[in-house]
Amino acid sequence: MKKILLLLADGFEAVEASVFTDVLGWNKWEGDGSTQVVAVGLRNKLTCTWNFIVEPEKTIDNIQLEVFDALAIPGGFEEAGFYEDAFSEPFLNVIRHFHEKQKPIASICVASLALGKSGILEGRNATTYNHPTSTRKEQLKNFGVNIQDERIVRDGHIITSSNPGTAFDVSFLLLEMLTSKENVKHVKDLMGFV
Structure with missing residues (x-):
């Protein structure tokens, strides 16, 4: 069983988290059965961007990172306090x-800024929220990132994406990294994507 740590910051977007639980959950029950998602946060209760309250299964201080095979991080809103958690040590x-x-890391939208802040994207290709009114690409560039104007960018074991609309594609790409193209096609078919 491959365990995926779904790392949640206060102020995360629920839809960006739910794609990981849904796609990897469908795989667990209807695909090859190899994936299990564990939702983890800094505290016992988190508030999503739109005030939806979530209780993660575990907190960061109550897990052993070594038992996980991949990391998934949804983005969120500054106004909802996302960066207070996402930029914390x-x-x-x-x-x-x-x-x-060198385990797979999948991020959606502005979650790539946490990757940038951590230092792991320096000199690498990545993207982030790309709406013309946003300054997030410039912010990511300031972390030494080679900005790519693509919906989804994979650089080795790291996936970044440009907006919430990429969420399902990112989760399917993570599933492919953990299983196979054939298995992803099967899960997509069952979920109505093919």
């Missing part, structure tokens, strides 16, 4: 651990 240290072990 405990959060960044989780990212650094997965990078040191």
Whole structure:
């Protein structure tokens, strides 16, 4: 069984987290059965961007990072306090651990800024929220990142994406990294994507 750590910051977007639980959950029950998602946060209760309250299964201080095979991080809103958690040392240290072990790291939208802040994207290709009114690409560039104008960017074991609309694609790409193209096609078919 491959365990995926779903790392949640206060102020995360629920839809960006739910794609990981849904796609990897469908795989667990209807695909090859090899994936299990564990939702983890800095505290016992988190508030999503739109005030949806979530209780993660575990807190960062109650897990052993070594037992996980991949990391998934949804983005969120500054106005909802996302960066207070996402830029904290405990959060960044989780990212650094997965990078040191070269395990898959999948981020959606502005979650790539936490990857940038952690230092793991320096000199690498990545993207982030790319709406013309946003300054997030410039912010990511300031972390030494080679900005790519693509919806999804994979650089080795790291996935970044440009907006919430990429969420399902990112989760399917993570599933492919953990299983196979054939298995992803099967899960997509069952979920109505093919």
